[in-house]
Amino acid sequence: MNTPLLKVENLTKHFPLSAGILDKNIPLVRAVENVSFTVSAGETLCIVGESGCGKSTIARLLMRLSEPTSGRVLIDGTDIAGLKKGSLRAWRRRMQMVFQDPYSSLNPRLTAERIIIEPVENFERLNRRQRKALATDLLRKVGMSPEMMDRLPSELSGGQRQRLGIARALALRPSLIIADEAVSALDVSVQAQILNLLLDLQQQMGIAYIVISHDLAVVQHIGHRVAVMYLGRIVELAACDALFAKPVHPYTEALIAAAPIPDPTRVRLEPPVEGEVPSPINPPSGCAFHPRCPLAVERCRIEVPRLVPTADGRFVACHVRAPLEPKPSMSIQGNPTWPHTTSVALL
Structure with a gap:
């Protein structure tokens, strides 16, 4: 099996809350x-979940x-978490x-050319001709005219700003791009254009993506x-087609059932998951989902379930749905080849 580009092992982040100087029991946001x-x-790995579940924190940690x-974050075997x-x-x-926000993530005082070139010049010197050539090439790659090179972000539309953000990310020829919402x-039509662009760039350049989103259609x-x-x-954790065709964890079922159906004649029969998301400051004992889970048993209230393989090759952390013990031959890893041939059309 090929060595993965990125390997994350037992990554943990706790944020201590403010407390008195003499207080030894400082509460933590887990x-x-x-x-x-x-x-x-x-490959494209998508991370989904309700707001506050830790998706964006993972992006910042990576x-x-x-x-x-x-925990460890290994790129080609090197742990960058400890560097x-x-x-x-x-x-x-x-x-x-x-x-996520193409309005605030770009420097409003820099032109499109300067925004693209700035990260490169942190590592190498470029003369004026090289800067123009690089900016022109990247703007064309993301579907923008080189004539926009001298425009400020305020002179661009939301879709153009996001394309500019992608061009800036491509400037250093990365192996992995993290897209956080x-x-x-x-707009929906612009979403489809950006997603199709990401797919095309992945085919052309072999880039891996981590896509963080709450939109299950995306x-x-x-x-x-x-x-x-x-x-x-x-x-x-499962292959995309398998997860949407047959979710295993009760929370995954509830998440997919809650997604809106773009058809006014269809009515969902599944009841929505009840209750509120618990506080990460004081999470429930055992499985964090057990207060809202219709399948919870006594073991769920006591023991935190491990992420273990099921018979169909996915990984599930559930005492009821995934009682198998992990096998030494299985790892939380995907297929190194991912053919993408279709474009995205969001309705």
């Missing part, structure tokens, strides 16, 4: 708890914008990020594998 997964070259409490600032600099080129602020079209998170933990 944002991410023992998360593990892999991403292969050319980019080292936040420091992990514990110091000087050693980490060289690895910054390998991963880039496309942020990269299309959620855009995930279903662009993803190869899906990790479903609940209160800081992965509860199900």
